[in-house]
Amino acid sequence: MQEHPFSNLKMGLIERYAKQVPLAEVEQARVKGWLSAMDLGLPKGEEQAYLLYGDPDPCELLMFNRPVLLCDTTPTQLIGQLVTSLCFHLGTYGMGGPGFFGIELNQQQFLTYAVWGAGSYVLYNDRVLTNHPSTYSQMRPWVSNFAEHQWDELTEQLVGSRLVSWEFMEHQLQLCFEQQDKLLTLYFVRQDPRIPKINSNLGIAYESGTIKDYVVLQDSDAVLIV
Secondary structure (H helix, E strand, O other), X not given: OOOOHHHOOOEOOEOEEEEEEEHHHHHHHHHOOOEEHHHHOXXXXXXXXXXXXXXXXXXXEEEEOOOEEHHHOOHHHOOOOEEXXXXXXXXXXXXXXXXXXXXXXXXXXXXXXXXXXXXHHEEEOXXXXXXXXXXXXXXXXXEEEEOOEEEEOOHHHHOOOEEEEEEEEOOEEEEEEEEOOEEEEEEEEOOOOOOOOEOOEOOOOOOOOOHHHHEEEEEOOOEEEO
């Protein structure tokens, strides 16, 4: 039997996109393109892989889809939406995660940079959002969650702002937000000389394609699997 495209998305690092859907909402989900494990022809018991999908619930059905690329979205669908949270640990491979960075809009979906350690490849006011503590002497990131280094200087600036525009270049995405008449600009990058070096090496967010291939919209209750 031919493999269903949702079984292996091949969208950059993303292999699958899934969520648990309440049984009462399954038909609504199907209208939006969500399919069950059975529809995809996945092995029986796939829904029991709790490390990937969470604990199975008899009142829910595991369903799959394809996340929308930001570049395929029209501005009118997103412009004006409110930033409701930030997340630095989106995505999973079961025993851990790749550290995708997401900006939640209207408590409904994340605008996600789907690259390993994405916070190290996002710049705001010439500072990376996150990075390894070994680089802190070079640049203080906006957010740190390491044991002896705990701070968040970003969330209060971005949460509550509204998305006003975005612009793609080959290897850069510029996102502009407005907060109380103040313009806030984030840059998703592939590589940038401002990013602190680790062991004298300048990191790179992805090897192939362009940045358009790595920025997706995901439902807030769904998971990206690598």
